[in-house]
Amino acid sequence: GAGVSQTPSNKVTEKGKYVELRCDPISGHTALYWYRQSLGQGPEFLIYFQGTGAADDSGLPNDRFFAVRPEGSVSTLKIQRTERGDSAVYLCASSRSGSLLNEQFFGPGTRLTVL
Amino acid sequence: GQQVMQIPQYQHVQEGEDFTTYCNSSTTLSNIQWYKQRPGGHPVFLIQLVKSGEVKKQKRLTFQFGEAKKNSSLHITATQTTDVGTYFCAGPGDDMRFGAGTRLTVKP
Numbered sequence: 001g002a003g004v005s006q007t008p009s010n011k012v013t014e015k016g017k018y019v020e021l022r023c024d025p026i027s028g029h030t031a032l033y034w035y036r037q038s039l040g041q042g043p044e045f046l047i048y049f050q051g052t053g054a055a056d057d058s059g060l061p062n063d064r065f066f067a068v069r070p071e072g073s074v075s076t077l078k079i080q081r082t083e084r085g086d087s088a089v090y091l092c093a094s095s096r097s098g099s100l101l102n103e104q105f106f107g108p109g110t111r112l113t114v115l
Numbered sequence: 116g117q118q119v120m121q122i123p124q125y126q127h128v129q130e131g132e133d134f135t136t137y138c139n140s141s142t143t144l145s146n147i148q149w150y151k152q153r154p155g156g157h158p159v160f161l162i163q164l165v166k167s168g169e170v171k172k173q174k175r176l177t178f179q180f181g182e183a184k185k186n187s188s189l190h191i192t193a194t195q196t197t198d199v200g201t202y203f204c205a206g207p208g209d210d211m212r213f214g215a216g217t218r219l220t221v222k223p
Binding site for chain 1: 121148157159205214
């Protein structure tokens, strides 16, 4: 079956612009996670959804970052007033449930470059 | 907050040699997961350990969870070039914390 998909695969934007990154989880997975990964680092947790609600958004670095999952499936990560330091690969993962005891299936990521 | 640390950061081995990476958490973990990320790829789940002192094997890979559930290790016996990649441990707590990873390179 289809895995987790993310679009776009690459996004280049200018400092100060707004960007949206999309994640399509595996069908039927109720939990969805967003991570940010910089070169040579492990994935950095941003936010976790259980269904439509954000169960834990403690990893969002500041109020320029926001994520939604209005129908409990597709999620969008939104970044306002982008800064060069936001450049990274943004990974999305989904799992069958939100107990954190289930394996996470990662998407291929969106590489964001802020010029 | 919870911190997950991994050592070593890099490991270069000759094909056929063994490899071990260690993961340590500042807090007790309910479980720990291990992932592998190939160069240019995304993390892929390897295994989950839940019980104190648990040991699991997958062919040449052996995973251990410490008695205090604060540390874990991954050991690969007789490495092959297909083992190349970065190995991450991840511990759920208030949020999902990944270690910085151990990057393994294997010389044929």
